[in-house]
Amino acid sequence: MLLRRAIYWVQFGMAVALPVWVLVTRGIVADGVGWQLIVYLVLAPILFVALAVLVALTTARKRVRATKAVSWLDAAGLLVTWAAIITYGLFALPLLAVVVVLALVGLFWLAVWQLVTETRDRVKTYFEAASAPGPRQIPDVIVVPRDPLSR
16 A cells, blocks of 8 residues: 555656756657657657646546555556656657557556546446435424515
């Protein structure tokens, strides 16, 4: 639980830090000034948006917000994705770029699947409770009579 909570809090910072990491290490330090820098100036914001969408999809789940911890699937996917991005910042191999893209796409669909599944279960539970036979709990209603003299 401690690891999953740590990943929950770290994911917000990583959405900003990892695109900056790739921009600085690949765009400025390794490849130098030129067309590669322009490519990384375009790719860094795209990477930021992709990571921000993943954070939004993860935190959209009620269970994640309540426990302040991601699921084990989220934790594994995020750690693999972050490791791939950090490694790509160190070594500019085309295969690493493919791994980063595949990890991001896979993590996106995993987050969507978990969000849909959790929401479906919550809605199903609500409707099952509402359609259960037997006496229903009626909330207390307080009626304040109108004063006939105040018109």
